[in-house]
Amino acid sequence: MSQTITIDPVTRLEGHGKITIQLNGRGEVENAHFHVTQVRGFERFSEGRPFYEMPSLMARICGICPVSHLIASAKACEAIMSVRIPHTAAQLRRLLNLAQMVQSHALSFFYLASPDLLLGMESDPKLRNILGVAAAKPELGRAGVALRRIGQSIIELLGDKRVHPGWVVPGGVTEPLSQEKRDKILAMLPEAYSSVGMALGAYKQIAGTFQPEIEVFANFPSNYMSLISEEEAIEFTDGALRLIDANGNIIEDGITASRYTEVIGEAVENYSYTKFAYYKPLGYPDGSYRVGPLARLNIVKRMGTPRAEKELAEFKQLVAGPVSSSFHYHHARLVEMLYGIEKIEEILADSRILDKHVRATAGVNRLEGAGQAEAPRGVLHHHYKVDENGKITWANLVIATGQNNNAMNRGVLQAARSYIKDGKFSEGILNRVEAVVRTFDPCLSCSTHAAGQMPLEISLLSADGEVMDRVARD
Amino acid sequence: MSKLKLATVWLDGCSGCHMSFLDMDERLLELAEVVDVVYSPIVDTKEFPDGVDIALVEGAVASVDDEKKIKKIRDHSKMLVAMGDCAITGNVPSMRNPIGPEAILDRAYIQNASAQAQIPCVVVPKLLRVVRPIHEFVKVDVFLPGCPPSADTFHTALTALVNGGPLDIPALTRFGA
Numbered sequence: 001m002s003q004t005i006t007i008d009p010v011t012r013l014e015g016h017g018k019i020t021i022q023l024n025g026r027g028e029v030e031n032a033h034f035h036v037t038q039v040r041g042f043e044r045f046s047e048g049r050p051f052y053e054m055p056s057l058m059a060r061i062c063g064i065c066p067v068s069h070l071i072a073s074a075k076a077c078e079a080i081m082s083v084r085i086p087h088t089a090a091q092l093r094r095l096l097n098l099a100q101m102v103q104s105h106a107l108s109f110f111y112l113a114s115p116d117l118l119l120g121m122e123s124d125p126k127l128r129n130i131l132g133v134a135a136a137k138p139e140l141g142r143a144g145v146a147l148r149r150i151g152q153s154i155i156e157l158l159g160d161k162r163v164h165p166g167w168v169v170p171g172g173v174t175e176p177l178s179q180e181k182r183d184k185i186l187a188m189l190p191e192a193y194s195s196v197g198m199a200l201g202a203y204k205q206i207a208g209t210f211q212p213e214i215e216v217f218a219n220f221p222s223n224y225m226s227l228i229s230e231e232e233a234i235e236f237t238d239g240a241l242r243l244i245d246a247n248g249n250i251i252e253d254g255i256t257a258s259r260y261t262e263v264i265g266e267a268v269e270n271y272s273y274t275k276f277a278y279y280k281p282l283g284y285p286d287g288s289y290r291v292g293p294l295a296r297l298n299i300v301k302r303m304g305t306p307r308a309e310k311e312l313a314e315f316k317q318l319v320a321g322p323v324s325s326s327f328h329y330h331h332a333r334l335v336e337m338l339y340g341i342e343k344i345e346e347i348l349a350d351s352r353i354l355d356k357h358v359r360a361t362a363g364v365n366r367l368e369g370a371g372q373a374e375a376p377r378g379v380l381h382h383h384y385k386v387d388e389n390g391k392i393t394w395a396n397l398v399i400a401t402g403q404n405n406n407a408m409n410r411g412v413l414q415a416a417r418s419y420i421k422d423g424k425f426s427e428g429i430l431n432r433v434e435a436v437v438r439t440f441d442p443c444l445s446c447s448t449h450a451a452g453q454m455p456l457e458i459s460l461l462s463a464d465g466e467v468m469d470r471v472a473r474d
Numbered sequence: 475m476s477k478l479k480l481a482t483v484w485l486d487g488c489s490g491c492h493m494s495f496l497d498m499d500e501r502l503l504e505l506a507e508v509v510d511v512v513y514s515p516i517v518d519t520k521e522f523p524d525g526v527d528i529a530l531v532e533g534a535v536a537s538v539d540d541e542k543k544i545k546k547i548r549d550h551s552k553m554l555v556a557m558g559d560c561a562i563t564g565n566v567p568s569m570r571n572p573i574g575p576e577a578i579l580d581r582a583y584i585q586n587a588s589a590q591a592q593i594p595c596v597v598v599p600k601l602l603r604v605v606r607p608i609h610e611f612v613k614v615d616v617f618l619p620g621c622p623p624s625a626d627t628f629h630t631a632l633t634a635l636v637n638g639g640p641l642d643i644p645a646l647t648r649f650g651a
Contacts, residue, residue, distance in 0.1 A: 011518045014489060020597060035597045037539060038486060041578035045569040060566045063490025111516055125518040131506045149499040162497050163490040163622050265588035271596040284589040396586060445488050
């Protein structure tokens with residue numbers, strides 16, 4: 001008799017998700033799905049609101065990466081205003097985004113994933129959490145708490161609030177940075193360096209013991225997408241999109257925010273409220289790609305900061321060509337945290353960061369604008385249209401987690417097939433299947449508060465000629 | 475004395491209240507010496523347990539799943555805390571109420587899809603027609619406003635709730651804080 005295993009809820013995850021695994025009469029895994037079960041509809045209910053309200057409204061999509069939404073949204077608004085923001089404002093936003101990268105990666109690695117890595121996939125579920133880690137490995141547990149605290153404290157110093165700061169606005173930021181606050185941030189960095197160094201050391205010691213997981217945790221060739229700077233270095237806040245294939249060949253490059261619709265399409269599966277992004281020219285699902293730390297490190301040629309540069313070289317030695325097992329997202333996240341701390345220090349060392357000109361003002365000078373930024377879990381796109389008064393008439397968002405959706409589902413299936421034989425499974429086995437999803441650090445509230453592809457462009461046929469769209473703008 | 479059982483739940487919200495809860499940082503580790511976190515997105519319990527002493531609930535009630543969850547939480551908890559503005563007023567999630575779920579779903583999955591346009595319906599829960607705050611479904615014992623309430627607010631409030639001391643919420647936080 002066939003059977004369905006349901007994991008509900010998937011825990012140590014940022015959002016509402018379930019996993020179902022279908023077994024056939026012989027106890028073999030037929031199929032498996034990762035279901036995202038929340039939906040809100042920000043792009044629809046933002047219609048009619050003034051565009052300058054968008055950053056603070058859109059930040060409420062996500063309490064984990066509100067900063068990325070603030071920045072992508074503000075950039076879309078600035079495209080509407082046709083302004084270039086002051087250099088210092090751009091650098092201050094870069095600082096804010098780096099601080100968020102540190103805190104969110106600390107959340108993902110320590111609070112959500114490290115119980116599996118440090119206590120064991122099959123360890124007691126009652127203790128398999130951050131408090132259990134803090135009890136069993138006090139130094140590492142406290143390093144994780146410290147890294148998250150430092151990232152959040154920098155956000156608070158810059159923006160006055162740890163979650164949902166109102167500091168980022170269309171045109172720049174509301175307040176310049178004071179010397180006193182700069183010095184406070186600098187004083188936190190030694191603890192940040194020692195904490196991330198400890199984490200990297202501990203991770204590299206244990207990574208080898210996870211070879212069986214590395215083999216089956218969403219380990220397959222795929223395309224990758226991220227922002228990259230003109231110098232081919234890692235870039236979270238500006239830059240343009242690059243897409244590489246499974247062999248590392250560049251298939252798209254220099255895609256600026258206003259052109260994202262040329263390359264990204266979104267498909268719907270009936271089992272998830274999160275859509276499935278794909279590279280349009282290859283269609284769905286062949287054009288599926290991965291985003292986030294693994295994609296970024298696979299794509300960039302350099303980090304641009306000395307310690308992270310060495311770590312990148314080591315990361316790229318893991319395998320020949322792009323690193324394809326999603327297990328290595330954990331490693332990539334630690335490298336990015338180190339980069340974030342180094343880059344924060346570098347930006348603060350330039351005295352121009354204290355400049356008082358931090359905001360450009362303008363009204364509506366274009367009726368459409370798009371902005372993109374890297375969220376901790378991958379690249380994020382905001383796209384708005386307004387009327388002459390600046391009232392939003394249409395909004396569209398493509399979120400990181402949707403872009404990893406196909407890989408997460410394939411990864412869940414790959415792991416389930418590998419671990420479940422003859423219909424037999426244990427709690428520890430199911431935890432391993434959940435742990436595949438955790439490697440991606442998906443943000444499910446983000447992924448379902450948004451969605452969408454430009455409706456005007458939808459006149460596509462599927463490969464077999466079937467009409468796929470019933471689009472009509474209202 | 476046995477530890478108090480603490481649960482934290484995320485319904486239709488952004489997780490910002492949970493992030494602010496985690497922003498207690500090292501104070502959270504101290505708190506864990508006097509309470510057991512028995513159910514939360516950050517621990518591996520799959521079923522909401524019996525006999526929870528304090529349940530912190532973030533988010534509004536937006537789907538049939540949320541409605542089932544909030545009733546179960548109430549039945550199994552001695553004290554229920556509405557955590558943050560979405561749980562208390564509906565806040566941002568309820569901005570979809572004048573539009574209705576059909577139009578929301580149509581925009582996301584039909585109009586704004588470029589392949590396989592369809593409304594998801596397998597395993598995923600149905601949306602309620604309107605998003606409502608949790609006190610419209612169950613009795614709430616403590617309202618803790620903020621978007622999100624700050625970590626200091628959480629620490630002061632939880633310390634008072636755990637010790638049974640006085641709790642002056644308006645002195646700690648406000649809507650939109």
